[in-house]
Amino acid sequence: MENTQATVEILNDLVQINNDRIEGYQRASKDLKDEHTELRAVFNRLIAQSQNFKLALGTEVSAFGKDIETSTTTSGKIHRAWLDVKAAFTGHDAHDILEECEFGEDAILKAYRTALQDENLPAYLRETVSQQESELLEAHDEIKALRDSVH
Template identity: 55%
Template sequence: MENTEKTVEILNDLIKIHNDRIAGYEKATTEVEDPELKELFTKFIGDSHKCKLALGTEIQTYAKDIENTTSSSGDIHRTWISVKTFFTGHDKKSVLEECEFGEDATQKAYRSATEGDHLPAYLIDMLTEQDVILKAAHDKVKALRDAERASVS
């Protein structure tokens, strides 16, 4: 029973980080003018919705409730919250820097979730697959940020 509770807690934490990630990218799309960047951020929002759906499905198999909120506690979750409040009046480089900071937090959350022996192997496999998508998003944001820095210099 204790392991089940820990599994559900981990999955709910990941749902919260995705809710925060979605809110952060929704805010970012209102702050940038670049249509390609808006499209990319919209794709990232869609990726997080897909991850949330898979996580929620797993939680329901344990007959537990999904905590479908943004987070109000925890350092990792607060990172995305600070990202979504940062944007107002900032340039493309700043927006990308803050998005990368949030993506770093997402990566940390996934690393934390897959460490230890709380999750069954099939869930670690699922989270690893999700992490590949999220790592690609992180790397894309970082590459765009680096390119933006180079063009500003």
């Protein structure tokens, strides 16, 4: 029972950080200027990616007979509040938005790495989380490359 609860907590933490990522990219997309349609498409693809990750993780939480987390993390809320303040001073420059997105990608990668190090994560779930982490690393690198290409 203790291991089940620990596993559910790990999975729900990952659901929450994916909720953060979705909200972050929705906010970033809204903050982009109209001419950044291709960047908005990237953000929408990454939102869909996190929605798919949440579905897979939530299915596992439900299999344990537990409730799926629907909120975001406290640190995610704090970070989004910081984005609100920063946007008031910097405007909606694509480079700054991408820099903040990279910060968010760093945070979700850290959460996934922490989950993968947790001994309470069963092997069959470790494979799912590891695959998601791999895709997140690709997304991180894409955002970083986009940030570096925008001046």
